Amino acid sequence: MKVKMNVQTAYHGELLRAGKVYDIDEETAKRWIASKIAIEDNER
Numbered sequence: 001m002k003v004k005m006n007v008q009t010a011y012h013g014e015l016l017r018a019g020k021v022y023d024i025d026e027e028t029a030k031r032w033i034a035s036k037i038a039i040e041d042n043e044r
Contacts, residue, residue: 004038006018
């Protein structure tokens with residue numbers, strides 16, 4: 001699932017920056033969306 005990050009965070013040793021789009025597994029993405037860490041990216 002593609003998500004656009006609202007904050008900068010580390011995930012599996014990789015730095016994910018705010019404002020960029022990343023492909024994350026669906027379970028993690030749903031948790032991040034629920035906690036406002038990221039938003040779902042439907043544009044791509």
